[in-house]
Amino acid sequence: MSVLRGNIARVTPAENEDEEVLESWTNPYIAEYERRSDFLKATNAYHVNLKLRSLNLASYAFSRNAQEMVGHVGRYPGFGQFTSAVSDPYSDELARLLHNTLASASSLISGQRVVLRHIWPKIGRTLSEFESGEYTNKRVEVFETDEAEFIVELRNYSQHYFLPRLEPRDTFSFDSHSTSRDLQFLLEVKPLYDWSGLAPKVKPYLEAAGESIALLPILERYAQSVREFYTWFWAKAEEKLKDERAELEARTLELRAWGEEVFLAPDWFRKPGGEPPPDWNGRRWMRREKAKIRLNRWQLGYTSRRGITVDSEGVAEVGHDAWTPIYLRA
Template identity: 30%
Template sequence: MTEHIHKASWAVEREQRLEHLSHLPGKLHHERFEALNRASRLFSTNGTELSHHIAKFVGTMEHVNDLTDDFEHETVRLFHNYIASVATLRDMQRTTHRKLWPERIPEKERRDENDRRTVWEVKIYEPKVQELFGDDDIRFLFDLRNCALHHTVPMMVIGTTWKHVPPAPIQWSNTVELKRSELDKFSRWGGPAKRFLRTQENDVEFLPLLEKYSMRASEFFGWFWEQANSKVRTEPDEYYRKRSEFGHWLAEVHAKPDFEDRHGSHPIPGTLRRNRAKAHAERCEFGTTGWGGMTVDSSGVAVVGESDWDPLPAVGKYRNDAEESDTIT
């Protein structure tokens, strides 16, 4: 028996367009930027969760004796998540910029054989890091991540103090701090972290530190994003434009009628035509484009290159097969 594979013409068009999109350089940049966004959201969410949790106690009239053991356990867990996500975001940024600016520093300038730094990293990235993250208290936060991984998860000191000298109102203070005696057991603090610890008389109040770092990290992420996006802006723009145009085309091809019940067994007459017309209008509003690139000839005249993205076909030709699936006869 001979097998004949019939594939709807819209499905052939779809596969060709998906193949084209999958090989665009902009797709790789899109994936890198998405990974950066995930790391940034992880960092921001961990910081928000930690702040909201601590705010249940700090700044309130709640007494420490009224807290459950779960409060301390949850504080330690959320704090650990936060400092871990600090390192994750930094690692993702490093991976990204070494892909976009891969030229390594000359061998004679490398610290050792494992030094993977790039020219852009040394000239542009590291000075900005020093500008925003060079303060001793922030360097302490970076080292704290190593302390948590290689020594111990930070221990918390949670307390309530109050003073009342009539006729003045009661002065009530709740604090959540890092236990200094445990921090002192870690032997691998860097110079800036040691200087910061010498300024702390007792246990270490970390909430102002987190607020300061979060503000700096937000500023740095915006700067880094613009640097990376400017480097490759044309290629992601090409990918986004083509992908969006293709998405509008698919929406028109796959337009469905409205149904009278949730099982989709009774289509409402006339709704298919209406929904297809709506999808077509949205597709027309978005428009179509080629992407052949531009060059400048010897006379300084800009010349548009030949497009590798032919206009997507009119959907009307698929009305007889839009509902077909691949079949074997």
């Protein structure tokens, strides 16, 4: 005998010993639960939620990588502690963290574009009104600056050529009252020109920078821009999908509450080799637990979006919704 998605199959001998008969029975409650679960997983809101979850993961990776890089910078050897033995491993780790930060920023921006095209899809080759208007205006405002374009090109350099290497420059100044320290991490400009893929549009910026660039302040401003754009875009996506996501959430809670009744079983039953307590009264327990579940189901109610149309004669007709009330009881 086998059980699969609420179906029970059993093979029994037929009258003819050389033949077998396959008997099957489908549990209507489990089958209905799975049908409705598949229905919810096919909705646009469900697929958008999956993409938003992935986008949130990209945001987390970017934030963590940036935090780790800042933390590593803060551990730079202080005056009197610096040795050549510390220098190379420290710089190597800084290069790795810089690469991770740049790459995760790229993943976050690419993920935003995927979500954008899902929520506001193209019509043929034509961009949506939102993408061609408000989205593009915001993107240009945040990212089409000399610094942002340089960071993007540095990311491309790290992905297609070599990891950029930062060299620390630690200078101190003294007066009669105090000592001040200026710690910078410089990116040498010349190696960037060795890459044949360097975009011409960033060359004027590099020429104006001179022999080296203090990268970390620029990277901090770029990271802030990425976060600003991400926060803005997330709010726009939530605003656009507010009704669909609320409907999905309500129906998910409705199905989950009914599922508690469908799959209702005592704790001891779920344990391997579990035995009921000595004073176990299964019917009493079942009545009590089902009463709690059905009260919760009644409080949740039923969510439908069928709409009402009115014809030219003023006759109103309620539309159809594939999500029907769950009347079936286990």
